[in-house]
Amino acid sequence: MGDDRVAPTATDLEARHGHPGDLWRDLQARVQDEAIEEFSRIEADWLGVMWSLDAYRIAGVAPRGMGKTTVRESDRLAAIYRTKGNWFATLMALLLQNRTDQPIPPRTKVQGMSQVHKIDVAWPAREEDVLVCAATKVTGAPAYGSTPARSALSDFSNRRKELKFAAADLKLYRGDQKAEIEHWGQWRARTPPKTYFLWAARLRIGGARSDDDIIRLALEAQALVNSYLDGAGLVAWRLKPDGSGYEGVALPPAAPVSVLDDVLTQIASEIRVQLEPGGAPPEPLRPATRAVDVTRLLLDEEAR
């Protein structure tokens, strides 16, 4: 994509790279219709969606028929681009639904100790006393215009804090009355919900800035597992050497975290273990007392 070339139009982009919204719809339909359970079976499709979306971003063109036309095109494109995280969350929920035969709607509200969280993947599908949670993230973006490529690790410190807070707040919801003095690691391991992190990352290669190293990503994910979470899975991709598309990047054999499908398997088996003999999820356990009266907090906030 030389700078001296005339900027491609939406028609050019669609002919060469497909339409990201259509590709996403097709992928979603395929996962549902074929009851697909493994991400590896659709990884190429996912990379195709990402490739198409990134092509539009690089060209500064908003995909046809997406977003509101009243919004300026650059803003609309940016907003559409930000939805890729929702697409990935939806995809993970669908795969897990197919693996468990349990309804798993994406982005459900779940009550934590101090506030309600919106959790990408939660089971059972209810607001209280959820037993299995997974947060998903999509990070990394190509360079466009004068903006340099964004590293897959950019902003990770913030995302990390959100993940830690959500995990701890959800576990604190039950308001454990035993209040025994015990090691943090033991408490978090035995206190529901189980929490997982599913990370999709576009690795930055070449250019003025340094490459993204998949080992670094894996170490960051592992640090979360060591301190807060029950598992983390990673899928990473990068530009093909000939620039014709994206290719998956394999985790090194000794990598501290797992590939996505391994963690999906882990989550699915955790769900299966907790199912009642009849195939229903256990009844929610309501805390006798809430450590924080959320209603009061909201009122205080509004009264400002």
Next chain:
DNA sequence: CGCGGAGTTTTCTGCTTCAA
């Protein structure tokens, strides 16, 4: 009681700023 539109809240990724 259900429907639909308007308004509000939450969440998303990435940009800017600042300091070490």
Next chain:
DNA sequence: TTGAAGCAGAAAACTCCGCG
């Protein structure tokens, strides 16, 4: 140069409310 912190702006989800 790098990373922490805060913010931006739109989409999606949710809530509210009037109406028949």
